[in-house]
Amino acid sequence: MPDLSAPSADDVAQATAALAQVQNYLHTDPSIADVLPVLAALLDADTGVPILLGDILRNAARLIAREAKAESDETHLIVAGLREAAQEATDWHVLHWDVQRLTTHLSPATEASATR
Secondary structure: OOOOOOOOHHHHHHHHHHHHHHHHHHOOOOOHHHHHHHHHHHOOOOOOHHHHHHHHHHHHHHHHHHHOOOOOHHHHHHHHHHHHHHHHHHHHHHHHHHHHHHHHHHHHHHHHHHHO
């Protein structure tokens, strides 16, 4: 069962630091064979960043809408913005198919270059 305790600011900072590590790693021009497993985990259709971020934003919008003490146009705009961003983030989950296709497409080429 997942841990249902509230994440600390440090927990979130560690998560974003891990993403920054991936970003920095990609700047070093690693081989595509090394990058594909990282991308596959990042973009997993069920547990990847797009799905998690979409769920986080959607739940934040729901909580804000429910807990907002004063219904205002500004609150409605914020909630709408969070919901829109949640949908956009979730839409990125289709990139996992691109990673799978790329893995299939590059597999023979990667193996051939490794044997040279």
